[in-house]
Amino acid sequence: MRRTAGPAIIVMLILAGCASPPARHARAPGAHAPQSHVSLDPAQRNNVVLTALSMVDTPYHYGGNSPDEGFDCSGLVSYVFGDATQHALPHRAASIARISRSIPRTQLAAGDLVFFNTLNRPYSHMGIYIGDGQFVNAPSSGGRVRVDSLSNPYYARHFEAAATLFAN
Secondary structure, eight states: OHHHHHHHHHHHHHHHTTOOOOOTTOOOTTSOOSSOOOOBOGGGHHHHHHHHHHTTTOBBOTTOEETTTEEOHHHHHHHHHHHHHSOOOOSSHHHHHHHSEEEOGGGOOTTOEEEEOSSSSTTOEEEEEEETTEEEEOOSTTOBOEEEETTSHHHHHHEEEEEEOBOO
16 A cells, blocks of 8 residues: 555645645636636737747746746746737636636637646646647646646546637
């Protein structure tokens, strides 16, 4: 028992590194919130994907939001959208969820957002969907920005929501 519990605990601790502080009242994407939804030009989707892919292999850094210092999950998303679209986003997954528009998972398009409940807390991890069931994310302490699959058992089990910042 001790040998199997140890690796599981280590994995949980590593994945906990991406979490931002708990939101007081996390809302689902699309839920009524004081902030209005962002509505970016869909022509910028490709810029978002290319910028996200250019960040692959950047070191993970809790609270990080630049290629120089490294990224956590929401810092990566905030940086990518700021660089690719010149639209500033908050540096918290739950805050980004509040200003995004919920979409069905089946309608995900490149540049959309995927949210995960990795800490028994809604929107505790996120990434940028790049197509073909893949997304770019900054997954863990000691790790690096990478491409993962939504069909990965861990992410499939913890999938929370799909959302977009782009206009219809």
